[in-house]
Amino acid sequence: MIPYGRQDVTEDDIKAVDEVLKSVYLTQGPAVPKFEEAVLRHCNAKFAIATNSATSALHVACLSLGLGNGDWLWTSPNTFVASANCALYCGAKVDFVDIDPQTYNLCPKALEKKLISSEKKGLLPKIVVPVHFSGQPCDMKAIYALSQKYGFKIIEDASHAIGGKYLNEPIGNCRYSNITVFSFHPVKIITSAEGGMAVTNDVNLAEKLTLLRSHGITRTPSLMTKPMEGSWYYQQVDLGFNYRMTDLQGALGASQMNRLVHYVARRHALAKRYDKLLANLPVITPCQHKDGYSAFHLYVIRLKLDEISLSHVEVFEALRAKEIGVNVHYIPVHTQPYYQNMGFHVGDYPEAEKFYSEAISIPLFPALKESEQDYVIEALKELLQS
Structure with missing residues:
Protein backbone atom coordinates (compact mmCIF):
# COMPACT_ATOMS: atom_id res chain seq x y z
CA MET A 1 0.00 0.00 0.00
CA ILE A 2 1.31 3.45 -0.93
CA PRO A 3 -0.05 5.66 1.90
CA TYR A 4 -1.26 9.23 1.37
CA GLY A 5 1.30 10.34 3.98
CA ARG A 6 4.12 8.77 5.95
CA GLN A 7 6.82 9.83 8.40
CA ASP A 8 10.50 9.75 7.51
CA VAL A 9 12.68 8.60 10.44
CA THR A 10 16.45 8.59 9.99
CA GLU A 11 19.39 7.21 11.95
CA ASP A 12 19.98 10.73 13.33
CA ASP A 13 16.42 10.73 14.71
CA ILE A 14 16.91 7.32 16.30
CA LYS A 15 20.21 8.43 17.82
CA ALA A 16 18.57 11.55 19.29
CA VAL A 17 15.81 9.52 20.94
CA ASP A 18 18.31 6.87 22.10
CA GLU A 19 20.35 9.54 23.84
CA VAL A 20 17.27 10.59 25.82
CA LEU A 21 16.54 6.98 26.77
CA LYS A 22 20.06 6.72 28.18
CA SER A 23 19.84 10.05 30.01
CA VAL A 24 18.37 10.86 33.43
CA TYR A 25 15.39 12.65 31.84
CA LEU A 26 12.55 11.00 29.92
CA THR A 27 9.98 13.72 30.42
CA GLN A 28 10.81 17.22 31.66
CA GLY A 29 14.41 17.53 30.55
CA PRO A 30 16.35 19.61 28.00
CA ALA A 31 15.05 18.04 24.77
CA VAL A 32 11.65 19.78 24.71
CA PRO A 33 13.10 23.30 25.16
CA LYS A 34 15.61 22.47 22.40
CA PHE A 35 12.70 21.56 20.08
CA GLU A 36 10.81 24.72 21.05
CA GLU A 37 13.88 26.83 20.32
CA ALA A 38 14.33 25.20 16.89
CA VAL A 39 10.74 26.04 15.97
CA LEU A 40 11.13 29.62 17.22
CA ARG A 41 14.27 30.15 15.14
CA HIS A 42 12.46 28.91 12.06
CA CYS A 43 9.30 30.96 12.64
CA ASN A 44 10.96 34.17 13.89
CA ALA A 45 8.58 34.21 16.85
CA LYS A 46 9.26 34.89 20.55
CA PHE A 47 7.68 32.06 22.53
CA ALA A 48 6.88 28.40 21.87
CA ILE A 49 5.04 26.01 24.16
CA ALA A 50 5.19 22.33 23.19
CA THR A 51 2.27 20.04 24.04
CA ASN A 52 1.36 16.38 23.68
CA SER A 53 -0.86 17.10 20.64
CA ALA A 54 -2.07 19.94 18.47
CA THR A 55 -5.55 19.37 19.92
CA SER A 56 -4.15 20.12 23.38
CA ALA A 57 -2.41 23.21 22.00
CA LEU A 58 -5.69 24.45 20.49
CA HIS A 59 -7.49 23.87 23.80
CA VAL A 60 -5.02 25.82 25.94
CA ALA A 61 -4.76 28.50 23.24
CA CYS A 62 -8.50 29.09 23.52
CA LEU A 63 -8.35 29.18 27.32
CA SER A 64 -5.37 31.56 27.33
CA LEU A 65 -7.42 33.99 25.22
CA GLY A 66 -10.26 33.81 27.73
CA LEU A 67 -12.76 31.76 25.71
CA GLY A 68 -15.57 30.52 27.94
CA ASN A 69 -19.30 30.11 28.48
CA GLY A 70 -21.39 32.28 26.18
CA ASP A 71 -18.52 33.07 23.81
CA TRP A 72 -18.33 32.13 20.13
CA LEU A 73 -15.50 30.60 18.13
CA TRP A 74 -15.71 30.54 14.34
CA THR A 75 -13.65 28.29 12.13
CA SER A 76 -13.67 26.54 8.76
CA PRO A 77 -15.95 23.56 8.15
CA ASN A 78 -13.17 22.08 5.98
CA THR A 79 -10.96 20.85 8.80
CA PHE A 80 -10.46 18.08 11.32
CA VAL A 81 -12.98 18.22 14.17
CA ALA A 82 -10.34 19.42 16.68
CA SER A 83 -10.42 22.94 15.19
CA ALA A 84 -14.01 23.25 16.38
CA ASN A 85 -14.01 20.91 19.39
CA CYS A 86 -11.46 23.11 21.17
CA ALA A 87 -14.21 25.70 21.70
CA LEU A 88 -16.61 23.15 23.16
CA TYR A 89 -13.95 22.05 25.66
CA CYS A 90 -14.08 25.63 26.99
CA GLY A 91 -17.88 25.73 27.23
CA ALA A 92 -18.11 28.09 24.25
CA LYS A 93 -20.23 27.88 21.11
CA VAL A 94 -19.07 27.09 17.58
CA ASP A 95 -20.00 28.45 14.18
CA PHE A 96 -18.42 28.12 10.77
CA VAL A 97 -17.42 30.27 7.80
CA ASP A 98 -17.55 28.74 4.33
CA ILE A 99 -14.42 28.20 2.26
CA ASP A 100 -12.92 29.93 -0.74
CA PRO A 101 -13.59 27.65 -3.76
CA GLN A 102 -10.04 28.20 -5.06
CA THR A 103 -7.85 27.77 -1.98
CA TYR A 104 -10.27 25.65 0.15
CA ASN A 105 -9.41 27.89 3.12
CA LEU A 106 -11.75 30.04 5.20
CA CYS A 107 -13.00 32.77 2.86
CA PRO A 108 -12.36 36.36 4.07
CA LYS A 109 -15.30 37.67 2.02
CA ALA A 110 -17.65 35.13 3.61
CA LEU A 111 -16.18 36.02 6.99
CA GLU A 112 -16.83 39.72 6.49
CA LYS A 113 -20.40 39.08 5.37
CA LYS A 114 -21.06 36.91 8.43
CA LEU A 115 -19.47 39.48 10.75
CA ILE A 116 -21.70 42.27 9.40
CA SER A 117 -24.79 40.14 9.95
CA SER A 118 -23.70 38.88 13.36
CA GLU A 119 -22.81 42.32 14.67
CA LYS A 120 -26.45 43.36 14.23
CA LYS A 121 -27.50 40.36 16.34
CA GLY A 122 -24.82 40.87 19.00
CA LEU A 123 -23.26 37.50 18.18
CA LEU A 124 -19.71 38.38 17.17
CA PRO A 125 -17.01 35.76 17.76
CA LYS A 126 -14.40 36.06 20.47
CA ILE A 127 -11.98 33.91 18.47
CA VAL A 128 -11.64 33.03 14.79
CA VAL A 129 -9.55 29.97 13.85
CA PRO A 130 -8.39 30.10 10.21
CA VAL A 131 -7.11 26.68 9.12
CA HIS A 132 -4.21 26.53 6.68
CA PHE A 133 -5.68 23.59 4.81
CA SER A 134 -3.17 21.22 3.17
CA GLY A 135 -0.36 23.61 4.15
CA GLN A 136 -1.50 26.62 2.11
CA PRO A 137 -1.84 29.77 4.26
CA CYS A 138 -5.11 31.60 4.58
CA ASP A 139 -5.38 35.26 3.58
CA MET A 140 -4.22 36.32 7.04
CA LYS A 141 -3.80 40.00 6.24
CA ALA A 142 -7.47 40.30 5.30
CA ILE A 143 -8.59 38.26 8.32
CA TYR A 144 -6.40 40.33 10.64
CA ALA A 145 -7.88 43.58 9.27
CA LEU A 146 -11.35 42.25 10.10
CA SER A 147 -10.20 41.32 13.61
CA GLN A 148 -9.14 44.92 14.19
CA LYS A 149 -12.56 46.17 13.10
CA TYR A 150 -14.70 43.58 14.90
CA GLY A 151 -12.57 42.85 17.94
CA PHE A 152 -11.92 39.12 17.74
CA LYS A 153 -8.72 37.21 18.50
CA ILE A 154 -7.02 34.90 15.99
CA ILE A 155 -5.58 31.41 16.43
CA GLU A 156 -3.94 30.11 13.26
CA ASP A 157 -4.48 26.38 12.98
CA ALA A 158 -1.27 25.63 11.13
CA SER A 159 -1.37 21.89 11.84
CA HIS A 160 -0.65 21.31 8.13
CA ALA A 161 1.66 24.23 7.57
CA ILE A 162 5.02 24.33 9.37
CA GLY A 163 7.62 25.13 6.74
CA GLY A 164 5.19 27.13 4.65
CA LYS A 165 5.27 30.90 4.09
CA TYR A 166 2.82 33.79 3.82
CA LEU A 167 3.91 37.01 2.09
CA ASN A 168 7.40 35.50 2.02
CA GLU A 169 7.55 35.17 5.82
CA PRO A 170 7.38 31.90 7.75
CA ILE A 171 4.01 30.67 8.94
CA GLY A 172 4.13 30.89 12.73
CA ASN A 173 5.61 34.37 13.07
CA CYS A 174 2.22 35.52 14.44
CA ARG A 175 2.35 38.83 12.59
CA TYR A 176 -1.38 38.51 11.86
CA SER A 177 -2.51 36.37 14.80
CA ASN A 178 -2.32 36.00 18.57
CA ILE A 179 -1.28 32.35 18.54
CA THR A 180 -0.27 29.80 15.90
CA VAL A 181 -0.65 26.06 16.50
CA PHE A 182 1.38 23.31 14.82
CA SER A 183 0.91 19.54 14.70
CA PHE A 184 3.65 16.91 14.67
CA HIS A 185 1.53 13.83 14.04
CA PRO A 186 3.40 11.20 11.93
CA VAL A 187 1.70 12.15 8.64
CA LYS A 188 2.51 15.86 9.06
CA ILE A 189 5.52 17.76 7.66
CA ILE A 190 7.77 16.76 10.57
CA THR A 191 6.92 14.48 13.45
CA SER A 192 7.56 14.04 17.16
CA ALA A 193 5.53 10.79 16.99
CA GLU A 194 2.62 12.73 18.49
CA GLY A 195 2.73 16.31 19.62
CA GLY A 196 1.84 19.92 19.04
CA MET A 197 3.06 23.42 19.75
CA ALA A 198 1.58 26.85 20.36
CA VAL A 199 3.66 29.83 19.20
CA THR A 200 3.07 33.44 20.21
CA ASN A 201 4.78 36.82 20.53
CA ASP A 202 2.82 37.79 23.66
CA VAL A 203 4.65 37.15 26.94
CA ASN A 204 1.40 37.04 28.95
CA LEU A 205 -0.11 34.46 26.61
CA ALA A 206 3.11 32.44 26.78
CA GLU A 207 2.96 32.38 30.58
CA LYS A 208 -0.69 31.31 30.51
CA LEU A 209 -0.08 28.59 27.91
CA THR A 210 2.86 27.24 29.92
CA LEU A 211 0.77 27.20 33.08
CA LEU A 212 -2.22 25.48 31.49
CA ARG A 213 -0.20 22.68 29.84
CA SER A 214 1.06 21.55 33.26
CA HIS A 215 -1.82 21.36 35.76
CA GLY A 216 -1.87 25.12 36.37
CA ILE A 217 1.20 24.65 38.56
CA THR A 218 4.07 27.13 38.71
CA ARG A 219 7.44 27.50 40.43
CA THR A 220 7.85 31.06 39.16
CA PRO A 221 7.75 33.44 42.16
CA SER A 222 6.13 36.28 40.21
CA LEU A 223 3.13 34.07 39.39
CA MET A 224 2.60 32.84 42.95
CA THR A 225 -0.01 34.26 45.30
CA LYS A 226 2.27 34.06 48.37
CA PRO A 227 6.04 33.85 48.94
CA MET A 228 7.99 30.65 48.32
CA GLU A 229 8.56 28.50 51.39
CA GLY A 230 11.66 26.76 49.98
CA SER A 231 13.27 25.50 46.78
CA TRP A 232 10.84 22.55 46.69
CA TYR A 233 7.85 24.87 46.64
CA TYR A 234 5.21 25.11 43.89
CA GLN A 235 1.67 26.44 43.67
CA GLN A 236 -1.36 25.53 41.63
CA VAL A 237 -2.71 28.91 40.61
CA ASP A 238 -5.08 27.80 37.83
CA LEU A 239 -6.92 24.68 36.66
CA GLY A 240 -4.62 23.22 34.03
CA PHE A 241 -4.00 19.90 32.32
CA ASN A 242 -1.29 17.32 31.79
CA TYR A 243 -0.59 18.35 28.21
CA ARG A 244 3.20 18.19 28.43
CA MET A 245 5.39 16.78 25.67
CA THR A 246 7.97 14.17 26.69
CA ASP A 247 11.70 14.52 26.09
CA LEU A 248 11.53 11.49 23.79
CA GLN A 249 9.12 13.40 21.56
CA GLY A 250 11.09 16.61 21.88
CA ALA A 251 14.32 14.92 20.79
CA LEU A 252 12.65 13.42 17.72
CA GLY A 253 11.03 16.73 16.81
CA ALA A 254 14.25 18.71 17.22
CA SER A 255 16.10 16.23 15.01
CA GLN A 256 13.40 16.39 12.36
CA MET A 257 13.57 20.21 12.31
CA ASN A 258 17.02 19.87 10.74
CA ARG A 259 15.31 18.55 7.59
Whole structure:
Protein backbone atom coordinates (compact mmCIF):
# COMPACT_ATOMS: atom_id res chain seq x y z
CA MET A 1 0.00 0.00 0.00
CA ILE A 2 1.31 3.45 -0.93
CA PRO A 3 -0.05 5.66 1.90
CA TYR A 4 -1.26 9.23 1.37
CA GLY A 5 1.30 10.34 3.98
CA ARG A 6 4.12 8.77 5.95
CA GLN A 7 6.82 9.83 8.40
CA ASP A 8 10.50 9.75 7.51
CA VAL A 9 12.68 8.60 10.44
CA THR A 10 16.45 8.59 9.99
CA GLU A 11 19.39 7.21 11.95
CA ASP A 12 19.98 10.73 13.33
CA ASP A 13 16.42 10.73 14.71
CA ILE A 14 16.91 7.32 16.30
CA LYS A 15 20.21 8.43 17.82
CA ALA A 16 18.57 11.55 19.29
CA VAL A 17 15.81 9.52 20.94
CA ASP A 18 18.31 6.87 22.10
CA GLU A 19 20.35 9.54 23.84
CA VAL A 20 17.27 10.59 25.82
CA LEU A 21 16.54 6.98 26.77
CA LYS A 22 20.06 6.72 28.18
CA SER A 23 19.84 10.05 30.01
CA VAL A 24 18.37 10.86 33.43
CA TYR A 25 15.39 12.65 31.84
CA LEU A 26 12.55 11.00 29.92
CA THR A 27 9.98 13.72 30.42
CA GLN A 28 10.81 17.22 31.66
CA GLY A 29 14.41 17.53 30.55
CA PRO A 30 16.35 19.61 28.00
CA ALA A 31 15.05 18.04 24.77
CA VAL A 32 11.65 19.78 24.71
CA PRO A 33 13.10 23.30 25.16
CA LYS A 34 15.61 22.47 22.40
CA PHE A 35 12.70 21.56 20.08
CA GLU A 36 10.81 24.72 21.05
CA GLU A 37 13.88 26.83 20.32
CA ALA A 38 14.33 25.20 16.89
CA VAL A 39 10.74 26.04 15.97
CA LEU A 40 11.13 29.62 17.22
CA ARG A 41 14.27 30.15 15.14
CA HIS A 42 12.46 28.91 12.06
CA CYS A 43 9.30 30.96 12.64
CA ASN A 44 10.96 34.17 13.89
CA ALA A 45 8.58 34.21 16.85
CA LYS A 46 9.26 34.89 20.55
CA PHE A 47 7.68 32.06 22.53
CA ALA A 48 6.88 28.40 21.87
CA ILE A 49 5.04 26.01 24.16
CA ALA A 50 5.19 22.33 23.19
CA THR A 51 2.27 20.04 24.04
CA ASN A 52 1.36 16.38 23.68
CA SER A 53 -0.86 17.10 20.64
CA ALA A 54 -2.07 19.94 18.47
CA THR A 55 -5.55 19.37 19.92
CA SER A 56 -4.15 20.12 23.38
CA ALA A 57 -2.41 23.21 22.00
CA LEU A 58 -5.69 24.45 20.49
CA HIS A 59 -7.49 23.87 23.80
CA VAL A 60 -5.02 25.82 25.94
CA ALA A 61 -4.76 28.50 23.24
CA CYS A 62 -8.50 29.09 23.52
CA LEU A 63 -8.35 29.18 27.32
CA SER A 64 -5.37 31.56 27.33
CA LEU A 65 -7.42 33.99 25.22
CA GLY A 66 -10.26 33.81 27.73
CA LEU A 67 -12.76 31.76 25.71
CA GLY A 68 -15.57 30.52 27.94
CA ASN A 69 -19.30 30.11 28.48
CA GLY A 70 -21.39 32.28 26.18
CA ASP A 71 -18.52 33.07 23.81
CA TRP A 72 -18.33 32.13 20.13
CA LEU A 73 -15.50 30.60 18.13
CA TRP A 74 -15.71 30.54 14.34
CA THR A 75 -13.65 28.29 12.13
CA SER A 76 -13.67 26.54 8.76
CA PRO A 77 -15.95 23.56 8.15
CA ASN A 78 -13.17 22.08 5.98
CA THR A 79 -10.96 20.85 8.80
CA PHE A 80 -10.46 18.08 11.32
CA VAL A 81 -12.98 18.22 14.17
CA ALA A 82 -10.34 19.42 16.68
CA SER A 83 -10.42 22.94 15.19
CA ALA A 84 -14.01 23.25 16.38
CA ASN A 85 -14.01 20.91 19.39
CA CYS A 86 -11.46 23.11 21.17
CA ALA A 87 -14.21 25.70 21.70
CA LEU A 88 -16.61 23.15 23.16
CA TYR A 89 -13.95 22.05 25.66
CA CYS A 90 -14.08 25.63 26.99
CA GLY A 91 -17.88 25.73 27.23
CA ALA A 92 -18.11 28.09 24.25
CA LYS A 93 -20.23 27.88 21.11
CA VAL A 94 -19.07 27.09 17.58
CA ASP A 95 -20.00 28.45 14.18
CA PHE A 96 -18.42 28.12 10.77
CA VAL A 97 -17.42 30.27 7.80
CA ASP A 98 -17.55 28.74 4.33
CA ILE A 99 -14.42 28.20 2.26
CA ASP A 100 -12.92 29.93 -0.74
CA PRO A 101 -13.59 27.65 -3.76
CA GLN A 102 -10.04 28.20 -5.06
CA THR A 103 -7.85 27.77 -1.98
CA TYR A 104 -10.27 25.65 0.15
CA ASN A 105 -9.41 27.89 3.12
CA LEU A 106 -11.75 30.04 5.20
CA CYS A 107 -13.00 32.77 2.86
CA PRO A 108 -12.36 36.36 4.07
CA LYS A 109 -15.30 37.67 2.02
CA ALA A 110 -17.65 35.13 3.61
CA LEU A 111 -16.18 36.02 6.99
CA GLU A 112 -16.83 39.72 6.49
CA LYS A 113 -20.40 39.08 5.37
CA LYS A 114 -21.06 36.91 8.43
CA LEU A 115 -19.47 39.48 10.75
CA ILE A 116 -21.70 42.27 9.40
CA SER A 117 -24.79 40.14 9.95
CA SER A 118 -23.70 38.88 13.36
CA GLU A 119 -22.81 42.32 14.67
CA LYS A 120 -26.45 43.36 14.23
CA LYS A 121 -27.50 40.36 16.34
CA GLY A 122 -24.82 40.87 19.00
CA LEU A 123 -23.26 37.50 18.18
CA LEU A 124 -19.71 38.38 17.17
CA PRO A 125 -17.01 35.76 17.76
CA LYS A 126 -14.40 36.06 20.47
CA ILE A 127 -11.98 33.91 18.47
CA VAL A 128 -11.64 33.03 14.79
CA VAL A 129 -9.55 29.97 13.85
CA PRO A 130 -8.39 30.10 10.21
CA VAL A 131 -7.11 26.68 9.12
CA HIS A 132 -4.21 26.53 6.68
CA PHE A 133 -5.68 23.59 4.81
CA SER A 134 -3.17 21.22 3.17
CA GLY A 135 -0.36 23.61 4.15
CA GLN A 136 -1.50 26.62 2.11
CA PRO A 137 -1.84 29.77 4.26
CA CYS A 138 -5.11 31.60 4.58
CA ASP A 139 -5.38 35.26 3.58
CA MET A 140 -4.22 36.32 7.04
CA LYS A 141 -3.80 40.00 6.24
CA ALA A 142 -7.47 40.30 5.30
CA ILE A 143 -8.59 38.26 8.32
CA TYR A 144 -6.40 40.33 10.64
CA ALA A 145 -7.88 43.58 9.27
CA LEU A 146 -11.35 42.25 10.10
CA SER A 147 -10.20 41.32 13.61
CA GLN A 148 -9.14 44.92 14.19
CA LYS A 149 -12.56 46.17 13.10
CA TYR A 150 -14.70 43.58 14.90
CA GLY A 151 -12.57 42.85 17.94
CA PHE A 152 -11.92 39.12 17.74
CA LYS A 153 -8.72 37.21 18.50
CA ILE A 154 -7.02 34.90 15.99
CA ILE A 155 -5.58 31.41 16.43
CA GLU A 156 -3.94 30.11 13.26
CA ASP A 157 -4.48 26.38 12.98
CA ALA A 158 -1.27 25.63 11.13
CA SER A 159 -1.37 21.89 11.84
CA HIS A 160 -0.65 21.31 8.13
CA ALA A 161 1.66 24.23 7.57
CA ILE A 162 5.02 24.33 9.37
CA GLY A 163 7.62 25.13 6.74
CA GLY A 164 5.19 27.13 4.65
CA LYS A 165 5.27 30.90 4.09
CA TYR A 166 2.82 33.79 3.82
CA LEU A 167 3.91 37.01 2.09
CA ASN A 168 7.40 35.50 2.02
CA GLU A 169 7.55 35.17 5.82
CA PRO A 170 7.38 31.90 7.75
CA ILE A 171 4.01 30.67 8.94
CA GLY A 172 4.13 30.89 12.73
CA ASN A 173 5.61 34.37 13.07
CA CYS A 174 2.22 35.52 14.44
CA ARG A 175 2.35 38.83 12.59
CA TYR A 176 -1.38 38.51 11.86
CA SER A 177 -2.51 36.37 14.80
CA ASN A 178 -2.32 36.00 18.57
CA ILE A 179 -1.28 32.35 18.54
CA THR A 180 -0.27 29.80 15.90
CA VAL A 181 -0.65 26.06 16.50
CA PHE A 182 1.38 23.31 14.82
CA SER A 183 0.91 19.54 14.70
CA PHE A 184 3.65 16.91 14.67
CA HIS A 185 1.53 13.83 14.04
CA PRO A 186 3.40 11.20 11.93
CA VAL A 187 1.70 12.15 8.64
CA LYS A 188 2.51 15.86 9.06
CA ILE A 189 5.52 17.76 7.66
CA ILE A 190 7.77 16.76 10.57
CA THR A 191 6.92 14.48 13.45
CA SER A 192 7.56 14.04 17.16
CA ALA A 193 5.53 10.79 16.99
CA GLU A 194 2.62 12.73 18.49
CA GLY A 195 2.73 16.31 19.62
CA GLY A 196 1.84 19.92 19.04
CA MET A 197 3.06 23.42 19.75
CA ALA A 198 1.58 26.85 20.36
CA VAL A 199 3.66 29.83 19.20
CA THR A 200 3.07 33.44 20.21
CA ASN A 201 4.78 36.82 20.53
CA ASP A 202 2.82 37.79 23.66
CA VAL A 203 4.65 37.15 26.94
CA ASN A 204 1.40 37.04 28.95
CA LEU A 205 -0.11 34.46 26.61
CA ALA A 206 3.11 32.44 26.78
CA GLU A 207 2.96 32.38 30.58
CA LYS A 208 -0.69 31.31 30.51
CA LEU A 209 -0.08 28.59 27.91
CA THR A 210 2.86 27.24 29.92
CA LEU A 211 0.77 27.20 33.08
CA LEU A 212 -2.22 25.48 31.49
CA ARG A 213 -0.20 22.68 29.84
CA SER A 214 1.06 21.55 33.26
CA HIS A 215 -1.82 21.36 35.76
CA GLY A 216 -1.87 25.12 36.37
CA ILE A 217 1.20 24.65 38.56
CA THR A 218 4.07 27.13 38.71
CA ARG A 219 7.44 27.50 40.43
CA THR A 220 7.85 31.06 39.16
CA PRO A 221 7.75 33.44 42.16
CA SER A 222 6.13 36.28 40.21
CA LEU A 223 3.13 34.07 39.39
CA MET A 224 2.60 32.84 42.95
CA THR A 225 -0.01 34.26 45.30
CA LYS A 226 2.27 34.06 48.37
CA PRO A 227 6.04 33.85 48.94
CA MET A 228 7.99 30.65 48.32
CA GLU A 229 8.56 28.50 51.39
CA GLY A 230 11.66 26.76 49.98
CA SER A 231 13.27 25.50 46.78
CA TRP A 232 10.84 22.55 46.69
CA TYR A 233 7.85 24.87 46.64
CA TYR A 234 5.21 25.11 43.89
CA GLN A 235 1.67 26.44 43.67
CA GLN A 236 -1.36 25.53 41.63
CA VAL A 237 -2.71 28.91 40.61
CA ASP A 238 -5.08 27.80 37.83
CA LEU A 239 -6.92 24.68 36.66
CA GLY A 240 -4.62 23.22 34.03
CA PHE A 241 -4.00 19.90 32.32
CA ASN A 242 -1.29 17.32 31.79
CA TYR A 243 -0.59 18.35 28.21
CA ARG A 244 3.20 18.19 28.43
CA MET A 245 5.39 16.78 25.67
CA THR A 246 7.97 14.17 26.69
CA ASP A 247 11.70 14.52 26.09
CA LEU A 248 11.53 11.49 23.79
CA GLN A 249 9.12 13.40 21.56
CA GLY A 250 11.09 16.61 21.88
CA ALA A 251 14.32 14.92 20.79
CA LEU A 252 12.65 13.42 17.72
CA GLY A 253 11.03 16.73 16.81
CA ALA A 254 14.25 18.71 17.22
CA SER A 255 16.10 16.23 15.01
CA GLN A 256 13.40 16.39 12.36
CA MET A 257 13.57 20.21 12.31
CA ASN A 258 17.02 19.87 10.74
CA ARG A 259 15.31 18.55 7.59
CA LEU A 260 12.20 20.75 7.52
CA VAL A 261 13.28 22.91 4.58
CA HIS A 262 14.37 19.83 2.61
CA TYR A 263 11.08 18.05 3.31
CA VAL A 264 8.96 20.99 2.11
CA ALA A 265 11.12 21.45 -1.00
CA ARG A 266 10.73 17.75 -1.83
CA ARG A 267 6.95 18.02 -1.39
CA HIS A 268 6.92 20.95 -3.81
CA ALA A 269 8.92 19.01 -6.38
CA LEU A 270 6.51 16.08 -6.17
CA ALA A 271 3.49 18.40 -6.30
CA LYS A 272 4.87 20.16 -9.40
CA ARG A 273 5.35 16.76 -11.03
CA TYR A 274 1.76 15.79 -10.15
CA ASP A 275 0.53 19.07 -11.68
CA LYS A 276 2.21 18.17 -14.96
CA LEU A 277 1.17 14.52 -15.05
CA LEU A 278 -2.45 15.27 -14.15
CA ALA A 279 -2.87 18.16 -16.61
CA ASN A 280 -4.89 16.20 -19.18
CA LEU A 281 -7.09 14.26 -16.74
CA PRO A 282 -10.60 15.29 -15.63
CA VAL A 283 -9.43 16.59 -12.26
CA ILE A 284 -8.76 19.97 -10.65
CA THR A 285 -5.27 20.21 -9.17
CA PRO A 286 -4.50 22.38 -6.12
CA CYS A 287 -4.51 26.12 -6.80
CA GLN A 288 -1.63 27.96 -5.15
CA HIS A 289 -2.26 31.56 -4.05
CA LYS A 290 0.37 34.09 -5.11
CA ASP A 291 0.84 35.28 -1.50
CA GLY A 292 1.56 31.83 -0.12
CA TYR A 293 4.18 29.11 -0.19
CA SER A 294 2.42 25.93 0.85
CA ALA A 295 3.99 23.34 3.13
CA PHE A 296 2.11 20.83 0.92
CA HIS A 297 1.02 18.52 3.71
CA LEU A 298 -1.62 17.21 1.30
CA TYR A 299 -2.06 17.01 -2.45
CA VAL A 300 -5.81 17.08 -3.01
CA ILE A 301 -7.41 16.60 -6.41
CA ARG A 302 -11.04 17.36 -7.21
CA LEU A 303 -12.79 15.00 -9.57
CA LYS A 304 -14.72 16.53 -12.48
CA LEU A 305 -17.59 14.17 -11.85
CA ASP A 306 -19.61 15.42 -14.83
CA GLU A 307 -16.78 14.27 -17.13
CA ILE A 308 -16.25 10.75 -15.79
CA SER A 309 -18.39 7.63 -15.57
CA LEU A 310 -17.54 6.72 -11.97
CA SER A 311 -18.77 8.27 -8.75
CA HIS A 312 -16.59 9.82 -6.04
CA VAL A 313 -16.92 6.70 -3.90
CA GLU A 314 -16.20 4.37 -6.81
CA VAL A 315 -12.97 6.18 -7.71
CA PHE A 316 -11.86 6.19 -4.07
CA GLU A 317 -12.55 2.48 -3.52
CA ALA A 318 -10.97 1.51 -6.85
CA LEU A 319 -7.75 3.33 -5.92
CA ARG A 320 -7.70 1.62 -2.54
CA ALA A 321 -8.19 -1.72 -4.31
CA LYS A 322 -5.06 -0.92 -6.31
CA GLU A 323 -3.09 -0.52 -3.05
CA ILE A 324 -3.06 3.27 -3.20
CA GLY A 325 -3.88 4.61 0.25
CA VAL A 326 -5.90 7.66 -0.77
CA ASN A 327 -7.92 9.55 1.80
CA VAL A 328 -10.55 12.30 1.93
CA HIS A 329 -9.84 15.57 3.74
CA TYR A 330 -12.26 16.52 5.19
CA ILE A 331 -15.81 15.50 5.96
CA PRO A 332 -17.22 18.97 6.78
CA VAL A 333 -17.44 19.31 10.54
CA HIS A 334 -20.99 20.67 10.51
CA THR A 335 -22.25 17.45 8.85
CA GLN A 336 -20.99 15.24 11.70
CA PRO A 337 -23.81 13.76 13.82
CA TYR A 338 -22.58 15.48 16.98
CA TYR A 339 -22.74 18.88 15.30
CA GLN A 340 -26.04 18.14 13.57
CA ASN A 341 -27.45 17.48 17.05
CA MET A 342 -26.35 21.04 17.87
CA GLY A 343 -28.52 22.39 15.03
CA PHE A 344 -26.26 22.42 11.98
CA HIS A 345 -27.57 21.03 8.70
CA VAL A 346 -26.32 19.71 5.39
CA GLY A 347 -26.51 22.69 3.04
CA ASP A 348 -25.31 25.26 5.58
CA TYR A 349 -21.86 25.64 3.94
CA PRO A 350 -22.23 24.68 0.28
CA GLU A 351 -18.65 25.34 -0.88
CA ALA A 352 -17.19 23.06 1.78
CA GLU A 353 -19.77 20.39 0.98
CA LYS A 354 -19.13 20.59 -2.76
CA PHE A 355 -15.40 20.32 -2.18
CA TYR A 356 -15.89 17.25 0.02
CA SER A 357 -18.04 15.57 -2.63
CA GLU A 358 -15.20 15.77 -5.18
CA ALA A 359 -11.96 15.66 -3.15
CA ILE A 360 -9.42 12.86 -2.91
CA SER A 361 -6.00 13.20 -1.24
CA ILE A 362 -3.44 11.24 -3.23
CA PRO A 363 -0.03 10.12 -1.88
CA LEU A 364 2.46 12.88 -1.06
CA PHE A 365 5.40 12.52 1.33
CA PRO A 366 9.15 13.14 1.00
CA ALA A 367 10.12 9.49 0.53
CA LEU A 368 7.55 8.94 -2.24
CA LYS A 369 9.33 7.52 -5.27
CA GLU A 370 8.66 8.83 -8.75
CA SER A 371 7.87 5.24 -9.80
CA GLU A 372 5.17 5.16 -7.10
CA GLN A 373 3.91 8.52 -8.30
CA ASP A 374 3.75 7.15 -11.84
CA TYR A 375 1.74 4.18 -10.57
CA VAL A 376 -0.78 6.53 -8.97
CA ILE A 377 -1.11 8.49 -12.23
CA GLU A 378 -1.57 5.34 -14.33
CA ALA A 379 -4.27 4.13 -11.95
CA LEU A 380 -6.07 7.46 -12.24
CA LYS A 381 -5.81 7.40 -16.03
CA GLU A 382 -7.29 3.92 -16.16
CA LEU A 383 -10.21 4.89 -13.94
CA LEU A 384 -10.97 8.39 -15.22
CA GLN A 385 -10.53 7.81 -18.93
CA SER A 386 -12.54 4.58 -19.14
